[in-house]
Amino acid sequence: MITRNDWDVRKSLTTIKDVAKKAGVSISVVSKTFNNYADVSEETRQRILEIAKELDYSPNIVAKNLSSKKQLTFGLISSGVLNNNEKDNNAFDIFKGVYKAVSESPYELSIYLIDSLSQKQQSYLQYCRERNIGGAILQGIRTDDPYYKELINTNIPCVVLDIMTETENGLIGSVSINNAQAGRDIAGHLLKNGHRDIVVVSVDTRNLRQQRKVKRRSAGLPGIRFSIRRKPHRLCGFF
Amino acid sequence: MITRNDWDVRKSLTTIKDVAKKAGVSISVVSKTFNNYADVSEETRQRILEIAKELDYSPNIVAKNLSSKKQLTFGLISSGVLNNNEKDNNAFDIFKGVYKAVSESPYELSIYLIDSLSQKQQSYLQYCRERNIGGAILQGIRTDDPYYKELINTNIPCVVLDIMTETENGLIGSVSINNAQAGRDIAGHLLKNGHRDIVVVSVDTRNLRQQRKVKRRSAGLPGIRFSIRRKPHRLCGFF
DNA sequence: CTGAAAGCGCTTACAG
DNA sequence: CTGAAAGCGCTTACAG
Numbered sequence: 001m002i003t004r005n006d007w008d009v010r011k012s013l014t015t016i017k018d019v020a021k022k023a024g025v026s027i028s029v030v031s032k033t034f035n036n037y038a039d040v041s042e043e044t045r046q047r048i049l050e051i052a053k054e055l056d057y058s059p060n061i062v063a064k065n066l067s068s069k070k071q072l073t074f075g076l077i078s079s080g081v082l083n084n085n086e087k088d089n090n091a092f093d094i095f096k097g098v099y100k101a102v103s104e105s106p107y108e109l110s111i112y113l114i115d116s117l118s119q120k121q122q123s124y125l126q127y128c129r130e131r132n133i134g135g136a137i138l139q140g141i142r143t144d145d146p147y148y149k150e151l152i153n154t155n156i157p158c159v160v161l162d163i164m165t166e167t168e169n170g171l172i173g174s175v176s177i178n179n180a181q182a183g184r185d186i187a188g189h190l191l192k193n194g195h196r197d198i199v200v201v202s203v204d205t206r207n208l209r210q211q212r213k214v215k216r217r218s219a220g221l222p223g224i225r226f227s228i229r230r231k232p233h234r235l236c237g238f239f
Numbered sequence: 240m241i242t243r244n245d246w247d248v249r250k251s252l253t254t255i256k257d258v259a260k261k262a263g264v265s266i267s268v269v270s271k272t273f274n275n276y277a278d279v280s281e282e283t284r285q286r287i288l289e290i291a292k293e294l295d296y297s298p299n300i301v302a303k304n305l306s307s308k309k310q311l312t313f314g315l316i317s318s319g320v321l322n323n324n325e326k327d328n329n330a331f332d333i334f335k336g337v338y339k340a341v342s343e344s345p346y347e348l349s350i351y352l353i354d355s356l357s358q359k360q361q362s363y364l365q366y367c368r369e370r371n372i373g374g375a376i377l378q379g380i381r382t383d384d385p386y387y388k389e390l391i392n393t394n395i396p397c398v399v400l401d402i403m404t405e406t407e408n409g410l411i412g413s414v415s416i417n418n419a420q421a422g423r424d425i426a427g428h429l430l431k432n433g434h435r436d437i438v439v440v441s442v443d444t445r446n447l448r449q450q451r452k453v454k455r456r457s458a459g460l461p462g463i464r465f466s467i468r469r470k471p472h473r474l475c476g477f478f
Numbered sequence: 479c480t481g482a483a484a485g486c487g488c489t490t491a492c493a494g
Numbered sequence: 495c496t497g498a499a500a501g502c503g504c505t506t507a508c509a510g
Contacts, residue, residue: 027504066299068506082339100321100354130299283496305502306502
C-alpha cells in the first residue's frame with residue numbers, strides 16, 4: 001500500500017534529458033523537434049519522436065513557461081462566475097467559451113474568479129505577473145475598478161467584455177453588444193406593439209448625459225412617456 | 240500609443256534579484272524571508288519586506304513551481320461543467336467550491352474540463368505531470384474510464400467525487416453520498432406514501448449483483464413490485 | 479544539422 | 495544568521 005510518505009511524484013517524471021540520452025543527441029535537438037524547428041534532420045526527428053513515445057515523454061509546461069521568452073498562458077478574470085445569480089448565465093457561458101477556445105490552442109488558461117464576498121482580493125496585474133500571463137480577458141469588471149485601471153495601463157494585452165473602453169492603448173480590445181442599437185430595437189419593438197408608457201431602468205446614473213438624451217428624445221414623441229428609474233448598474237441605458 | 244511590438248511584458252518584472260541587491264543581501268535570504276524561514280534576523284527580514292513592498296515585488300509562481308520540491312498546485316478534473324444540462328448544477332457547484340477553497344489556500348488550481356464532444360482528450364496523468372500537479376480532485380468520472388484507472392494507480396493523491404473507489408491505494412479518498420442509505424430512504428418514502436408499483440431506473444447494468452439483490456429483497460415484500468429499467472449510468476441503483 | 483552554454487526566477491542543502 | 499552554488503526542466507542564441 002502506498003502511503004503519504006511517497007508523495008514525491010516527480011521522481012518518476014521522464015524529462016527531456018532522458019529522451020536525449022536514449023536518442024544519443026543533445027537536449028537542444030530534442031527541444032527543437034518538439035517545437036517544430038525546421039533545422040532537425042528528418043531521421044533524428046523521427047528517432048526522437050519514437051523514443052519520446054516509448055518513454056511516454058511530454059514536455060513540462062511549467063519549465064517551458066519559465067524558460068521561454070514567449071508568454072504561453074492567458075488569464076481569464078471574471079467577476080460573474082462565483083457570485084452569479086441563477087438567472088444570469090452569461091458569465092458562465094463566457095467562461096466555458098473561453099475555456100474551450102484556449103483548450104484547442106497551444107496555450108494555457110489561468111482563471112481568476114473574483115469573489116465579491118471575499119476580502120482577499122489581489123491586484124489583477126500582480127496576478128498576471130506572478131503567473132507569466134501574456135494576455136487577459138476581463139468579464140464583469142467595472143470601469144471604476146482600480147485594479148482594472150492598473151492592468152489596462154500596462155503592456156499586457158487585454159480584451160474586455162461588456163464594457164466600452166476609452167483608452168487609446170492599442171493593446172486593449174473590447175467585445176460588447178451594440179448597446180445603442182439594442183436600445184433602439186427594444187424601444188421600437190415596444191412602440192410597435194402599442195406600448196406608450198415606458199420605463200427605463202438600469203440607466204447608469206453616473207452618465208447623466210444619457211438620461212438627458214432619453215428625455216429630450218422622448219419629448220419629441222407625442223403620446224409617449226419615458227420614465228427613468230435610477231438603479232446603479234454597469235449596463236448602459238437605452239439610446 | 241503602445242503597439243504590439245512591445246509585448247515583452249516580462250522586462251518590467253521585479254525579481255528576487257532586484258530585492259536582494261537593493262537590500263544588500265543574497266537572494267537566499269530574500270527567499271527565506273518570503274517563505275517564513277525562522278533563521279533570518281528580524282532586522283533584515285523587516286528591511287527585505289519593506290523593500291519588497293517598495294519595489295512591488297511578489298514571487299513568480301511559475302519559477303517557484305519549478306524549483307520547489309513541493310507540489311504547489313491542485314488539479315480539478317471535471318466532466319460535468321462543460322457539457323452540463325441546465326438542470327444539473329452539481330458539477331458547477333463543486334467547481335465553485337473547489338475554486339474557493341483553493342483560492343484561500345497557498346496553492347494553485349489547474350482546471351481540466353472534459354468536453355465529451357471534443358476528441359482531443361488527454362491522459363489525466365499526463366495533464367498532471369506536465370503541470371507539476373501534486374493532487375487531483377475528480378468529478379463526474381466513470382470508473383471504467385481508462386485515464387481514471389491510470390491516474391488512480393500512481394502516487395498522485397486523488398479525491399474522487401460521487402463514485403466509490405475500490406482501491407486499497409492509501410492515496411485515494413472519495414466523497415459521495417451514502418447511496419445505499421439514500422436508496423433505502425427513497426424507497427421508504429414511496430412505500431409510506433402508499434406506492435406499491437415502483438420502477439428502479441439508473442441501475443448500473445454492469446453491476447448485476449445489485450439487481451439480483453433488489454429483486455430478491457422486493458420478492459420478500461408482499462404486494463410490492465419492483466421493475467428494473469436498464470439505463471447505463473454511473474450512479475448506483477437502490478439497495 | 480548538432481551541441482555546449484547561459485539563462486528563466488526561484489529553492490535548498492551546505493559551508494561558513 | 496548569511497551566501498555561494500547547484501538544481502528544477504526547459505529554450506535559445508551562438509559556434510561549429
